[in-house]
Amino acid sequence: MGLERKMFDVLYSGKKLLMLHLELTNKPGALDNVLRVFSRLSINVISVSAVGAPDEATGDVTLIADVSNMDDIRRLINELHLVNDIRRMRAMVLTATEYL
Numbered sequence: 001m002g003l004e005r006k007m008f009d010v011l012y013s014g015k016k017l018l019m020l021h022l023e024l025t026n027k028p029g030a031l032d033n034v035l036r037v038f039s040r041l042s043i044n045v046i047s048v049s050a051v052g053a054p055d056e057a058t059g060d061v062t063l064i065a066d067v068s069n070m071d072d073i074r075r076l077i078n079e080l081h082l083v084n085d086i087r088r089m090r091a092m093v094l095t096a097t098e099y100l
Helices: 003-014 032-039 071-082
Strands: 016-026 042-052 056-065 084-094
Touching: 016 032, 016 071, 032 042, 032 056, 032 071, 056 071, 071 084
Parallel strands: none
Antiparallel strands: 016 056, 016 084, 042 056
């Protein structure tokens, strides 16, 4: 087991994580609009992966967030539905062990 995985296990053991797969409009500020929702709700994003070719209309983003309860998840999803740059969204709740 690598050092990075050991640290992740220690920090997030027993916590609920939310994995979000988003298809975003490929334009400046789109990801920022999404991350502002997390900030406004005080939800910690622990991982972001984004891929988008310059000539494509959309890009794919995967976010992993530390969520404390289902109410946080509901509020987050409800607010994300208001972000115009999101074309498609899939969400999955898992534990740190399931993520790794």
